[in-house]
Amino acid sequence: MTDIRTHGFKTKAELDEHLADLEGATAADEANLPPVDMVEDEEAVELARLQGELTLLRRRIALIREQANSEIAPHAQWRDASAHEQLGNYPWLKLAGAIVITFLAARRLRSLPLSGMATMPFARSRFGRA
Numbered sequence: 698m699t700d701i702r703t704h705g706f707k708t709k710a711e712l713d714e715h716l717a718d719l720e721g722a723t724a725a726d727e728a729n730l731p732p733v734d735m736v737e738d739e740e741a742v743e744l745a746r747l748q749g750e751l752t753l754l755r756r757r758i759a760l761i762r763e764q765a766n767s768e769i770a771p772h773a774q775w776r777d778a779s780a781h782e783q784l785g786n787y788p789w790l791k792l793a794g795a796i797v798i799t800f801l802a803a804r805r806l807r808s809l810p811l812s813g814m815a816t817m818p819f820a821r822s823r824f825g826r827a
Contacts, residue, residue: 780788 784791
């Protein structure tokens with residue numbers, strides 16, 4: 698039966714050599730890592746910097762919202778007052794009614810047959826007679 702722990706190595710000596718190489722590589726990698734205390738300090742500094750940026754962004758957003766409200770609100774009130782002045786109490790309902798009436802009139806006109814007088818200019822222009 699094959700020992701699966703040594704699979705790929707012909708002898709125990711090859712396996713031991715491979716494991717020693719792995720341990721040596723791990724030790725070299727660990728030597729390049731900064732101490733744990735420094736990593737925690739760097740993370741804390743980075744976290745504090747990001748929190749400061751987040752605070753600044755929130756202040757900017759609040760300022761932009763305030764400016765938008767102060768700029769847009771008077772124009773919206775003026776437009777609303779102008780619409781009420783021109784069209785009465787229900788300006789958008791009256792505008793919607795005018796659109797519906799126009800749509801129905803156009804639909805009715807499409808269903809009517811064109812008279813000979815109306816189609817004659819089209820026929821002449823198609824055949825080059827003016």
